[in-house]
Amino acid sequence: MADDTFGRGKFPCLLILFQGLLLILFVVFVDYSKDVLPDAQNTLKINTDFPVFQDIHVLLLVGFGLLMTFLKKYGFSGLGYNFLICAVVMEWATLMQGFFEMENNKIQLDIDSMIKGDLAAVTILVSFGAVLGKTSSLQLLLMSFIEVIFYTINRTICTTYLQAVDPGGAVLVHAFGAYFGLTVARVLYNKNSVAHEKEASRYTSDLFATLGTIFLWVYWPSFNSILVQGVLRHRAVVNTYYAMAASCVTVFAFSSLVTKASKLSMVHIQNATLAGGVAVGTIASMIIHPWGAILLGMVGGIISTIGYKYIQPWLIRTLHIHDTCGVNSLHGMPGILAAIASIVSSGLAGFGQYKTSLYTVFPARSPVINSTQYLELVQFVPDARAGLGRTATEQAGYQCAALVMTLAVSSMGGLITGFIVKQSFFDPMTEDRMYDDLHYWEVCFYHFSIF
Amino acid sequence: MADDTFGRGKFPCLLILFQGLLLILFVVFVDYSKDVLPDAQNTLKINTDFPVFQDIHVLLLVGFGLLMTFLKKYGFSGLGYNFLICAVVMEWATLMQGFFEMENNKIQLDIDSMIKGDLAAVTILVSFGAVLGKTSSLQLLLMSFIEVIFYTINRTICTTYLQAVDPGGAVLVHAFGAYFGLTVARVLYNKNSVAHEKEASRYTSDLFATLGTIFLWVYWPSFNSILVQGVLRHRAVVNTYYAMAASCVTVFAFSSLVTKASKLSMVHIQNATLAGGVAVGTIASMIIHPWGAILLGMVGGIISTIGYKYIQPWLIRTLHIHDTCGVNSLHGMPGILAAIASIVSSGLAGFGQYKTSLYTVFPARSPVINSTQYLELVQFVPDARAGLGRTATEQAGYQCAALVMTLAVSSMGGLITGFIVKQSFFDPMTEDRMYDDLHYWEVCFYHFSIF
């Protein structure tokens, strides 16, 4: 018991050390970008992007936070750890991603850094879903720390080197987070954590979680369009809106089809309804026509519902992957679907349809040009940049490569992370403490004691 | 029992068939508008309208959704069916309204379609409130399907042919939804559904519902201003803000006045506080002066509180209209008040006060002009269009006509719909299943079963 108290003192001490380290790193490496300083050139960005950013900020903290409260005795932890992970990752991912993009030896902060910080946080929250209720706060902290590193490396490879496109992060965020989390869950597998008596919801916790779902669903168009601008944002918003609608309708139907007595299952409604947003994420800004968005939303919803009903139990029985929130069904498989859709859609994308926006949607398809050609081109395409001159098929290949890379890096990263956090130093959880706030939170206390 | 299971299998089957039909209709009839395609002219719309759209999207899904959870055992259904209705209507109303506005044989999708889809969804949600807890999911689905058709027809008549103005949809959305729902409720009247033991709230369900109210209240300025731009939006926002404030204060006072022991009644706080937003809806963008907005907010709040206290029980006793959420008091009567206010306000509107904005606020009052006159006019009013040259009095008359039309179409539509959904094929509810999630949702389940 004395040991236990000592052991648990590790969490606050390491956390405050980490925050201190972050402060030092910010002092040394970070400053404002020129858009946040006097004489900024781009003064409109804050007006056009901040409202959309705030939407995804709510999506993260409120949407994911509430979704994590579905367990009957684990609401404080679900909402609270979600909060902590967001805050930690917002700072840490700013640094990690900044290291790859320094100018004048400084990481340049502006609203783009905040957007990147939030997207990284989503990734870690997805992984958190896979291990919800089965890890100590120390394990979660360490997992967040390591995952951000892998996430940043993978994101940099896929976007900077492979030049794959993924505005809604279906692959780089959702699939990455899902398969990272699943591998961690595999390593931490404990058969007593499965069908645990506390791994259940109650009426009120299900209401809170469904409210979280609805916040996620409502703000998903902002999520899928935050990284693009103008017409591309408009298209991403429209595609996502209709994909979400189709996904929701389809999941209500399939949930009723596969559930006893044709009832609706709260698990499906809380989760699978969102799969359409993931499924359309990678191609949200492409010209897929509204029916393409609806079709993807439907397929995403079906896959996800089937995932919850049949594949999730199968993963436990067969592969010993116990995925508490079912992130494979909500983020993993729909993310792969999104990647496949992007391979098809990129392979079909031509100048006839996209006109000069082809080079905005797929920067790597911009022609390889010399400076004379550039001066000519820039007359027609103001933001033209010399590209790699890729063909549609090549771009499709790179989209495929990004998927493979993401699956490899996330599984490998999750495996390594799992083995590290499993060490007894990081307080792995015993079964009697799982899915229960009691051991980590002051529950039902008097507001304060004064004597 | 076998029959029952078969009967309930109808819901998912019809729902998936409907979603399949929607997909086919989208393939055949729907494409992007040119603002979502390369070479879009209007690239600013997404920046100015998307944040306001997201506000009303939250209002719909979160605000209405939570408001519907006030019943102690019907929270899953309230929140869940609200979600499903939104998604179904978003797709279906896009088609229905699009059919009236096709260009090049295609319905043109952009953010305006999303706004229209959401406004249609609000209408159906209002009607849903009148029958909450007393209809099967199949009946709800059918009601949504039919109501969208009537709503679209009425909207088209009132705005395109009558050229009545109603930026906040107090008549076309709220009053329409209310009287459609009330008529359906009348046809489905079952005396055992009244004062049913489960038609009650509990502490937590009332908290959820009040939270919904607050989301509705907060985002109402966006709702009343989404259809107008620039200065008109500014005015609509200011008017709505002060009307909402006055409505809230007035309802707290009147609730305490009419409630036993001067207590506050949660029903009033949850509902009547919003009446000011409806009451000011039709004239939100008119020059009614801030005190006009406050006066309307007060009158709306009083009418609505009295409605909940006295008229709602009277409707049940006398007309056998059992209106679960009291939509007559929240949406119906304040909507009629808004129409009356718009008749007065339109009748007083003159060029002296509105200057050239007269033709933006009331397009039908634009002069009938020939092309030479147009070229002159357009120098002063850049977006001038040839109008109908209506006088103030004529416009007032058409505002009145729109109210009458709306009341007629909604009651007629509700009557027809009521008789259709009452058929046994659509699984009318028996009393033992009313106001209870148990029969339609997996309640308090273990998260999943694996063996």
Next chain:
Amino acid sequence: MADDTFGRGKFPCLLILFQGLLLILFVVFVDYSKDVLPDAQNTLKINTDFPVFQDIHVLLLVGFGLLMTFLKKYGFSGLGYNFLICAVVMEWATLMQGFFEMENNKIQLDIDSMIKGDLAAVTILVSFGAVLGKTSSLQLLLMSFIEVIFYTINRTICTTYLQAVDPGGAVLVHAFGAYFGLTVARVLYNKNSVAHEKEASRYTSDLFATLGTIFLWVYWPSFNSILVQGVLRHRAVVNTYYAMAASCVTVFAFSSLVTKASKLSMVHIQNATLAGGVAVGTIASMIIHPWGAILLGMVGGIISTIGYKYIQPWLIRTLHIHDTCGVNSLHGMPGILAAIASIVSSGLAGFGQYKTSLYTVFPARSPVINSTQYLELVQFVPDARAGLGRTATEQAGYQCAALVMTLAVSSMGGLITGFIVKQSFFDPMTEDRMYDDLHYWEVCFYHFSIF
């Protein structure tokens, strides 16, 4: 009992009288500003400021509202009175502040009035937190009425006469509200209200309150940046984002450090995590570098956690100040910290770093100029105004003066208010009614009774 009923009838009667008075005052003194009328010059303001306004509107109504629901039996009152106070103050503060800024004998309404109304409401909500559960609705109403007057006077002195800057309102809103509320609480002190058996949370009420915290946390960047534009807004957003993150992480660590068995305390997570937003409020738009924001966030979080753990109980024991929500720890001390930071930061601010934005951030530092000089200057600084030609040190002094003034006015105002509301006419609460909805709300009622 008859007396009691009569006594309680005072609340609705006075409230409706007050709303009537507001209506008359609006008729006489209030009209639209020219930006809400035809021929408005500034048509962009609604597009750039309205989304940010809606964020703070949610922060007020939803964030504060839910935070006030943490008491197990006082959720209706927490959420409901928060709602009422907002609405009352929105109208009343519009008038009070308008009286100081009339043009052509009219108060000019536009979105700026709404922003000012909301900021005033936050101030009163902070004070409400100090007396939560211990005042009658009549006392609350009167407190709101009086506090708005003191708030407006203090704000006018500090910004117009002292020309101190405080974009996030850490001093003028948070510190003012806190010390006003604390003084009121001191005057109303009743030893039986302390450690009252109902002054406790329960599982669900803590979830609701934490959700409120998260809404506050998410929208705080909007709150700190609503009063500034362009680059200044961008900087305020970035600074606040990182300060909030650092604050959250630090509080999780310190909460675990100071709580028994290294558990996390819900009180700290619900409140102290927000202190970083207050601490950075006054200097949010200054060039403090990202590490400055993080440092302030950390210090704010530490001070606040220590405040909840040690200072709040000490205040009760020693000074008999019973502060229900701990507003001294969340708003008071972090507000003072913000003021100190602003003294330092203003004292260091120079033209080299701020360039011409120096005069936007600190208007009083603009040079004293004659009209010829003005014509020259305006070529480089389009919105140049003749200022007071203050030095950095002088500005620092005025920042200090604003803090002292705020502490003086708020304490004095609170003292006076406390003695007034303590009078028996305003229904002071007896212990048996404290922290309990039962006596003021219809609780767990049937939805309505018809016979």
